[in-house]
Amino acid sequence: MKWKMIGLWIVLTFFVASMALAGEWYEGGNLHQATVKEWLKADYSNRLATSADWFISITKSHNPSLQSKLKQIPTEKYLKTIKAFSEQLEKCVSETAVTGKINEKIVEYASICYTAMYLQKQ
Secondary structure, eight states: OHHHHHHHHHHHHHHHHHHHHHSOTTSOOOOTTOBHHHHHHSOHHHHHHHHHHHHHHHHHHHOHHHHHHHHTSOHHHHHHHHHHHHHHHHHHHHHHHTTSOTTSBHHHHHHHHHIIIIITTO
């Protein structure tokens, strides 16, 4: 029985690991309506994917200048560029959240960071 449990554990470990590798860096973000406390407890990949969603959405709706520049990027460089912007946004949100109130919505921090980083430069 003990060997069956160990074998099952090994199979499950490889299954979970392969599932994690199958997803792209921008998939699986589910922190859009999270609190500061939930954001700070979440793993980096979830925060990054959520930041990518925010970055793309806010850029499309509120930053036509940057949206236009992004459309001109060659396809092979597009995801790398979006990832760099998303990493910057995630970093700002996480650094700002550390001093925030635990029950505040993290999306407010994302809006503040995006505005400070990408809209005020126009």
